Structures are given as C-alpha cells and as structure tokens.
Amino acid sequence: MRHMMTSEAADYPAGRPSTAAVPTRAAHGLAVPEPGNGAGSGPAAEARLAAELAEERQVALELQRAILPLHDEAFDLPGLRTMVRYLPASPAGRVGGDWYITADMPGGHVLIAIGDVAGHGLAAAAGMARLRGALAGLAITGSPPQRLLGWLNDLVHHVDPEHTASVVAGYFDPSSRVLTWAQAGHPPPVLVRGSQAYPLPAPTGILLGAGQEGYQATSVALAAGDLLLLYSDGLVERRDRPLEAGLATLTQAAAGIGDPERVITAVLAALGSTDPEDDTCLVALQVL
Numbered sequence: 001m002r003h004m005m006t007s008e009a010a011d012y013p014a015g016r017p018s019t020a021a022v023p024t025r026a027a028h029g030l031a032v033p034e035p036g037n038g039a040g041s042g043p044a045a046e047a048r049l050a051a052e053l054a055e056e057r058q059v060a061l062e063l064q065r066a067i068l069p070l071h072d073e074a075f076d077l078p079g080l081r082t083m084v085r086y087l088p089a090s091p092a093g094r095v096g097g098d099w100y101i102t103a104d105m106p107g108g109h110v111l112i113a114i115g116d117v118a119g120h121g122l123a124a125a126a127g128m129a130r131l132r133g134a135l136a137g138l139a140i141t142g143s144p145p146q147r148l149l150g151w152l153n154d155l156v157h158h159v160d161p162e163h164t165a166s167v168v169a170g171y172f173d174p175s176s177r178v179l180t181w182a183q184a185g186h187p188p189p190v191l192v193r194g195s196q197a198y199p200l201p202a203p204t205g206i207l208l209g210a211g212q213e214g215y216q217a218t219s220v221a222l223a224a225g226d227l228l229l230l231y232s233d234g235l236v237e238r239r240d241r242p243l244e245a246g247l248a249t250l251t252q253a254a255a256g257i258g259d260p261e262r263v264i265t266a267v268l269a270a271l272g273s274t275d276p277e278d279d280t281c282l283v284a285l286q287v288l
Contacts, residue, residue, distance in 0.1 A: 068086070068099060074260055074261055076288075077104065077285075078108065078174040079110070079172065079175075080102075080110060080172060080285045080287060081260055081285070081288055082260060082283065082284070082286075083261045083264055083284045084102070084281070084282070084283050084284075085268075085281070085282045085284075086098070086279070086280070086281050087234075087280040096117075096119075096124050096234070096278055096279035097115075097116055097117025097118070097119065097120075097124030097125060097127050098114075098128070098234070098279040098280065098281040099114070099115050099116075099117075099128045099131070099281070100113060100114045100115070100281055100283050101114075101135060101136055102283065102285075103139075105140070105142070106140065106142075108174065109142075109171040109172060109173055110171065110174065111139045111169070111170075111171060112168075112169070112171070112179075112181075112230065112283070112285065113135055113167060113170070114167070114168050114230040114232060114283055115128070115132070115165055115166060115169075115232075116165065116167075116186065116232045116281075117131065117163065117165040118163050119163060123163070127165060130155070130159065130160070131167070131208075134152060135148060135152060135169060139169075144180070144217055145169050145170045145181055145215075145217045146205075146216055148182070149167060149169060149182050149183075149184050149208070149215040152167065152208055153209065153215075156209035157209060157212075160209070161209065163209060164185075164207040165184070165207065165208040165209060166183075166184055166185040166208070166233070167183065167186055168186045168187075168188070168189060169182060169183075170182065170217075172222075176221075177222045177287055178219055178222065179220050179222055179228070180217055180219040181200075181203075181217060181218065181219075181220075182203055182205055182215050182217040183203060183205045183215075184205045184206060184207055184215060185205065185206050185207035185208070185210065186233075187199070187233055187236065187243070188200045188202040189228050189230050190229040190247075190250060190251055191222075191227070191228060192227040192254050192255065192256075192257060192263065193223070193226050195255055195256045196255055197255040197256075199251070200218075200220060201218065203215070203216040203217055203218040204216045222287045224288060225258055225286075225287065226258075226287040227254075227259075227260065227263060227284060227285065227286045227287070228284070228285045229250075229254060229263060229264075229267070229285075230282070230283040230285075231281065232279065232280055232281045232282075233278075234279055234280035234281075235250065235280045250270070252270070253266045254267055260285065261284070264282050
C-alpha cells in the first residue's frame with residue numbers, strides 16, 4: 001500500500017488565491033484548473049495549484065497533531081515500557097494516514113494497534129481519525145480483536161467504500177504477559193527475544209474495505225525482556241525493494257536489542273531514510 005504526530009513540519013503558504021470564474025474539476029478534493037483553458041494554464045495556474053496542495057498538507061498535518069498523541073520519550077503502560085516514533089513524509093510528499101493506539105483498558109488489558117489508511121492528503125487524515133476513534137471506542141466493550149476488525153471493516157465498507165486500510169490490533173494482558181492480536185493486511189509485529197528477532201506468524205485477515213471474509217486472532221505468550229516492534233509499511237517498503245527484503249533488514253537490525261529507544265534507532269539506521277513519499281510510524285514495547 002502506497003500508503004499519530006510530529007513537530008517536524010516545514011512552513012508552507014496558508015493563503016489560498018481565489019479561483020472564481022475559472023472552470024475546474026475535482027482532484028484530491030481541490031479546485032484544479034481544467035486543461036486547455038487559457039485562464040487555467042501557465043505559471044499562475046501552477047502557482048495556484050502548488051499553494052492549494054501546500055494548504056491541504058498543512059491542514060492534514062494539523063489534523064494529525066490534534067488526534068495523535070506526541071511522545072518524545074519512553075513512557076510506561078501496565079507491564080510495558082513503550083517508545084513511539086513518527087516520521088512524516090518529506091516536505092514534497094503528501095501526508096499519509098498512519099496512526100497508532102497504546103491505551104489502558106477498563107479490564108486491565110492494554111490496547112495496542114497500528115494502522116495505515118491508503119492514500120494521502122486530507123482524505124487519508126480523515127480516514128485515520130475515523131478508524132482510530134472507532135477502534136478506541138469499540139475496544140471499551142472488551143470484544144476480541146477479530147471482532148473489532150470486523151466492525152472496522154463494516155465501517156470502511158459503509159462510510160468510505162472507495163478506500164482500504166491496514167491494521168494490527170490486539171490486547172496485552174500484563175498479568176499473564178499474553179498478547180492476543182488480529183490483523184487486516186498489515187505487516188506483522190516483530191518479536192525480539194534475546195539474540196533473535198522474527199515476525200510473528202500472522203492470523204488470516206485481508207485489508208479493511210477489500211472484502212467480507214472475516215478475521216481471525218492468535219495469541220503469543222511473551223516473557224519479561226521481550227520486545228515487540230509494530231511499524232507501518234513506509235518503514236520497510238520501497239518502489240525499488242520488495243517488502244520481504246526490508247523486513248529481513250529490520251529483523252537483522254533489531255536482533256539482540258531489548259531497549260525500545262535503542263531498537264528504533266538501530267532499525268532506522270539500518271534501513272536508511274524512510275520512504276520520502278510516505279509517513280512512517282514505529283511502536284516499540286518492552287515487556288516488563
């Protein structure tokens with residue numbers, strides 16, 4: 001999927017020139033001059049479009065900041081030491097729909113989730129806000145992860161049928177150290193245990209919005225000192241590199257590192273710069 005926030009945002013023009021009396025067509029939700037019309041071509045039209053795209057990017061960034069919590073340092077959850085890193089696309093890229101949740105639940109479990117809405121710009125940011133809010137609310141019911149993803153799938157089909165999204169969502173039980181999780185077309189979490197690191201075997205689940213086949217959940221018993229790394233595909237996927245190659249590099253870099261901040265630093269260094277066209281989110285959780 002070419003396919004929550006950060007203080008690293010460049011300054012972009014916020015003004016939006018009037019497009020009155022110019023024939024337009026819809027593109028990414030913006031007013032774009034029709035080709036072939038003298039009033040809608042040339043340097044002035046290009047400058048207008050650049051300003052509108054910059055304005056859209058700034059609005060999407062502000063929406064992300066309003067919804068996704070910022071964590072500059074590691075923080076504690078029941079049974080977990082947690083570090084989050086969010087890297088935006090380059091200033092030339094469009095804001096994506098990456099998001100995450102780490103939250104205490106009323107029953108004592110910890111909700112852990114990461115997701116990515118397909119596309120870029122305001123539509124992706126709005127989809128991110130919708131899915132993140134829906135999952136946070138539905139998880140209060142204590143329903144199992146596969147049911148939560150089924151409900152999210154219904155939401156996407158009903159509200160936004162033209163788009164898809166990927167998600168990993170689960171509960172961590174701090175008393176038993178068991179993680180129960182489900183996924184919808186998202187790369188699996190990586191488990192770092194001692195000197196080894198490997199992706200967890202993933203239960204069945206397709207992208208949200210791609211079908212109605214249903215979802216399955218699986219459980220894994222964790223131990224003190226284990227580390228889980230959740231990430232969006234902007235970390236491992238490139239146009240010139242298959243996802244499997246990026247995932248292999250990730251596991252090699254993470255092996256033997258049990259500290260959340262250090263593992264994120266090592267992974268980012270090994271993979272080089274993240275995808276300049278896509279946002280990237282990482283969540284590292286050390287089991288206490």
